[in-house]
Amino acid sequence: xxxxxxxxxxxxxxxxxxxxxxxxxxxxxxxxxxxxxxxxxxxxxxxxxxxxxxxxxxxxxxxxxxxxxxxxxxxxxxxxxxxxxxxxxxxxxxxxxxxxxxxxxxxxxxxxxxxxxxxxxxxxxxxxxxxxxxxxxxxxxxxxxxxxxxxxxxxxxxxxxxxxxxxxxxxxxxxxxxxxxxxxxxxxxxxxxxxxxxxxxxxxxxxxxxxxxxxxxxxxxxxxxxxxxxxxxxxxxxxxxxxxxxxxxxxxxxxxxxxxxxxxxxxxxxxxxxxxxxxxxxxxxxxxxxxxxxxxxxxxxxxxxxxxxxxxxxxxxxxxxxxxxxxxxxxxxxxxxxxxxxxxxxxxxxxxxxxxxxxxxxxxxxxxxxxxxxxxxxxxxxxxxxxxxxxxxxxxxxx
Ligand code: SAH
Numbered sequence: 001x002x003x004x005x006x007x008x009x010x011x012x013x014x015x016x017x018x019x020x021x022x023x024x025x026x027x028x029x030x031x032x033x034x035x036x037x038x039x040x041x042x043x044x045x046x047x048x049x050x051x052x053x054x055x056x057x058x059x060x061x062x063x064x065x066x067x068x069x070x071x072x073x074x075x076x077x078x079x080x081x082x083x084x085x086x087x088x089x090x091x092x093x094x095x096x097x098x099x100x101x102x103x104x105x106x107x108x109x110x111x112x113x114x115x116x117x118x119x120x121x122x123x124x125x126x127x128x129x130x131x132x133x134x135x136x137x138x139x140x141x142x143x144x145x146x147x148x149x150x151x152x153x154x155x156x157x158x159x160x161x162x163x164x165x166x167x168x169x170x171x172x173x174x175x176x177x178x179x180x181x182x183x184x185x186x187x188x189x190x191x192x193x194x195x196x197x198x199x200x201x202x203x204x205x206x207x208x209x210x211x212x213x214x215x216x217x218x219x220x221x222x223x224x225x226x227x228x229x230x231x232x233x234x235x236x237x238x239x240x241x242x243x244x245x246x247x248x249x250x251x252x253x254x255x256x257x258x259x260x261x262x263x264x265x266x267x268x269x270x271x272x273x274x275x276x277x278x279x280x281x282x283x284x285x286x287x288x289x290x291x292x293x294x295x296x297x298x299x300x301x302x303x304x305x306x307x308x309x310x311x312x313x314x315x316x317x318x319x320x321x322x323x324x325x326x327x328x329x330x331x332x333x334x335x336x337x338x339x340x341x342x343x344x345x346x347x348x349x350x351x352x353x354x355x356x357x358x359x360x361x362x363x364x365x366x367x368x369x370x371x372x373x374x375x376x377x378x379x380x381x382x383x384x385x386x387x388x389x390x391x392x393x394x395x396x397x398x399x
Contacts, residue, residue, distance in 0.1 A: 002075060004043045005035050009052060017044055017052045017067065020383040022110040024055050024065040032064070039137025041068075041076045058116050058134015060161070062386075065134055066115025076138075081114075081145035088112040088119075089149060092377055095121075103186040103193060104377045105207055111379035111387055117142065120207060122195050123186045124153035127203065128175075132161050143175070154178045156197040173198040185267060189214045191242055192267045193235070194260075204233050204260065209302075211375050212236075212340065212392050216298070217243035220336055220394070224297035227251070227289075227330070229282045234261030236300045236338075241270050249276040249296070251285045253309055281309050286326040297335045299327045305343040316343040320351070324358035328397060336369065337395045344389040348373070351391045365399035 009017060013028035024042070026032065035042060035057045042065065044052045055067040056076065068076055088107040089096070095104045106126065107119040116135035120127045126146065130136040136159065143155070154177030164171070174197075183194035183204070191213075193205045213235060216226075221243030228237045231250035234257070240248050250261050258277050265272040278285065282303075288294075301323055307314045314323070320341065327337050341351060348371070359366050372392040374380060380388040 002041075002077065004041045004054065005057075006043045006045055006049075007031070007034065008049070009044050009046060011047060014046050014052060020067075020070070020381075022067045022113075022115055022381050022384050023063040024057070024067060025063045029064070037137070038132065038134035040134075056116075056134050056138065058132030058137075060116060060132045065132075066110055068113065068115075078141045078144050078148075081138075081142050082148055084112065084114050085119075085142075085145050085149045088114075088379075091379065095377055099187075100190045101188050101210070103188055103195070103205065103207060104210075106377075108377070108379045109387070110381045110384055113381075119146070120203075122180070122184055122197065122203070125156060125177075125180050125184065125197060126150065126152050126154075127156045127158065127197060129158045129160055133163055133166070136161070136167070152177055154180055154197075156180070158201060160201070183263070183267075189217075191217075191239060192264075194233075194263050194267055202232075204264075205235055206232075208342075208374055208378050208390050209235065209340070209392075212338065212372050213239040215370070215372075215394070216240055216300075216338065220298060221245040224335075225249075226298040226300065227296040228300045228302075229285070229327075230301070230303045231261065231277075232257060234264050234277065236302070237261065237275065238264045238268055238270065240298065241265065241275065242268060245298070247274060247276070249278065251278045251280055251282050253279065253281050255279055281312065283309075283312050283314075283326070286330065289330045290326075294330055295332045295335075296330060297332050298338065299331050299335070300338045300340070301327055302338075302340040305341070305345070316341045317345045320354045321358045321361070324355060325362055328358060328362055328364055331397045333397060333399065335397050337397065338392065339395060340390070340392040342389050344386050348391050351393065355393060355395060363399075364397065367396045367398055369394040369396050 008030040040057045043054045051072040053067045057065040102123040106121045109115050116131045118129045155175040180197045195204045217239040221240040224245050226240040226245045226248045228250045231252045234250045237248035237250045261277045305316045374390045
């Protein structure tokens with residue numbers, strides 16, 4: 001039976017919710033003990049029991065759930081999710097109509113009013129990523145809604161929360177419809193990507209870097225040497241090669257990166273023999289490059305927010321300046337460093353400070369050519385700027 005649990009909000013947090021802040025925070029609730037089950041619909045009230053907002057309980061690293069509606073009488077049911085999905089698809093109409101790009105985000109969590117869930121599109125297949133048990137408990141309603149709105153070849157899912165063991169009967173990534181080929185070849189601005197919808201947590205590409213890849217291909221790569229660090233499947237290298245770079249060097253610690261990168265080059269009809277693919281710790285590679293006096297025209301830095309390898313721990317908020325200093329030393333004068341981070345812990349302003357500091361410490365000079373945040377399909381909620389995690393800066397090294 002449909003049920004809503006009433007929760008009172010502490011006075012000092014009331015204006016956050018009436019202003020449209022989408023995250024339900026632990027501190028803002030007077031008494032959490034009434035809510036036991038993840039996925040419960042909760043109704044937030046002020047101290048006089050006046051309605052503020054409703055949402056669901058689902059624990060994520062960020063908070064205790066997400067607001068879904070500011071309307072008192074709106075039920076959180078199939079009809080509700082249908083409306084949300086319809087409007088998120090409508091917002092991306094141009095993507096659906098663009099034949100040169102067949103992979104993009106269809107629903108971006110709280111940016112589309114549905115925190116805890118993302119939906120990506122891969123040439124007729126839909127991939128749902130669940131970020132809490134709470135949202136996963138609402139799966140059957142959400143799936144029914146999605147199926148009523150789109151025509152699909154198949155639907156897949158990823159569970160990105162602890163406690164997956166609770167759902168042993170549903171441990172597959174494949175949900176329904178046809179199974180996708182492996183790899184599934186999708187297009188991005190006319191380039192190809194090999195996608196694996198059922199092979200671990202990552203599918204082969206990070207869609208949020210689409211505009212950055214195109215920029216490297218169309219404006220920077222021609223005739224240049226490119227070092228791509230933390231290269232994963234080599235997406236930046238492939239775009240650089242497609243843009244006419246003379247040579248790319250991809251460096252990643254993971255063994256899988258060699259076959260994966262080779263595959264991405266091959267499906268784009270590029271000769272992989274002309275490219276270097278190196279499986280190594282980036283920090284060792286920097287030492288090697290400095291010792292050998294290697295210099296590159298373009299250096300791409302796209303580290304994870306946090307990573308631990310055998311010898312190093314890297315945290316973007318603590319160590320990005322150091323990373324930049326390594327990169328500056330092996331970039332040609334007049335060359336470009338593409339510095340990227342997906343860390344939500346600091347702002348673009350802080351990131352620009354990191355760049356300033358790195359050059360200052362090396363007595364270098366630079367100019368910012370351009371910068372990027374999330375592309376249009378990664379819609380961000382106005383009242384939740386933390387959701388705009390991506391920061392990419394193209395830095396020209398002058399000295
Ligand atoms: N730039 C990639 C995405 C990077 S994902 C793209 O555009 O698709 C982060 C990658 O960093 C992972 O593939 C991981 O294996 C790698 N990685 C993490 N720590 C590393 C280290 N110390 N040295 C090299 N690679 C590392």
